[in-house]
Amino acid sequence: MSHTNWKQYFDKRAETHGAAVQSSDYFNEESFFMQRDNTLRWLGDCKDKTILDAGCGVGAFSEPLVKNNTVYGVDFSEKSLEFAAARGLKTMPGDLTALTFEDGKFDAVLCIGVIQLIEQYEAVIKELARVTKPGGTLLIQTLNKGSVQRKLLKLMEKSKKFDRMYTMDELKKVFNKYGFDHIEFLHMYHPFKFVTNGRSAGAFSNMLATSFAIKGRKNID
Numbered sequence: 041m042s043h044t045n046w047k048q049y050f051d052k053r054a055e056t057h058g059a060a061v062q063s064s065d066y067f068n069e070e071s072f073f074m075q076r077d078n079t080l081r082w083l084g085d086c087k088d089k090t091i092l093d094a095g096c097g098v099g100a101f102s103e104p105l106v107k108n109n110t111v112y113g114v115d116f117s118e119k120s121l122e123f124a125a126a127r128g129l130k131t132m133p134g135d136l137t138a139l140t141f142e143d144g145k146f147d148a149v150l151c152i153g154v155i156q157l158i159e160q161y162e163a164v165i166k167e168l169a170r171v172t173k174p175g176g177t178l179l180i181q182t183l184n185k186g187s188v189q190r191k192l193l194k195l196m197e198k199s200k201k202f203d204r205m206y207t208m209d210e211l212k213k214v215f216n217k218y219g220f221d222h223i224e225f226l227h228m229y230h231p232f233k234f235v236t237n238g239r240s241a242g243a244f245s246n247m248l249a250t251s252f253a254i255k256g257r258k259n260i261d
């Protein structure tokens with residue numbers, strides 16, 4: 041799908057589902073909370089930080105961070121942003137390939153469930169890297185290309201809900217290219233509730249994780 045079509049798609053989802061997680065295409069609430077709670081626990085304690093939720097949708101993912109931090113939310117779906125603002129995010133309509141924030145503004149940047157919709161994903165990661173503070177964290181969550189389950193689903197699915205998937209090694213290379221080290225992965229195995237994590241993508245998680253998150257620390261020099 042093109043940029044414009046994804047924008048229209050998510051505006052329409054937000055019109056239909058309002059603040060609910062279905063606006064952001066989650067399978068159901070259980071699946072959403074499993075992903076959110078595990079990912080935020082893995083991100084670690086955040087207090088008095090300036091955080092960007094890039095492609096925040098209706099803001100449900102970063103909502104728990106709002107209480108103790110300043111959380112900005114950028115998305116091109118203005119309808120979704122109405123609900124994110126009601127959750128306490130400082131919202132700004134915009135495209136992730138061209139952010140208007142100054143370099144190094146954020147202690148942490150989250151980008152959850154977005155890059156599978158974007159063919160020019162490197163342009164997005166470059167922008168997210170630019171606005172991450174030296175020593176700050178970039179965390180991206182997306183679909184695992186190696187997943188046996190996803191390969192089977194792809195064969196059966198009639199309508200495509202995303203444009204691409206990623207291998208963990210592929211994203212690790214891009215993180216390194218844009219100045220991140222201390223790379224770690226969190227592996228998720230939908231519909232199961234358990235997660236695993238580690239510094240590399242092992243054979244088990246490469247084949248069986250349906251989604252993964254990657255986080256890295258931006259180089260200080």
Ligand SMILES: C[S@@+](CC[C@H](N)C(=O)[O-])C[C@H]1O[C@@H](n2cnc3c(N)ncnc32)[C@H](O)[C@@H]1O
Nearest residue numbers: 050064095096097101115116117135136152153
């Ligand atoms: C699957 S939803 C995920 C929303 C949220 N991160 C969450 O996990 O609840 C993907 C979001 O990315 C936004 N998006 C996709 N491509 C974008 C782009 N190039 N610029 C800004 N927002 C984008 C969509 O509008 C949508 O709200």
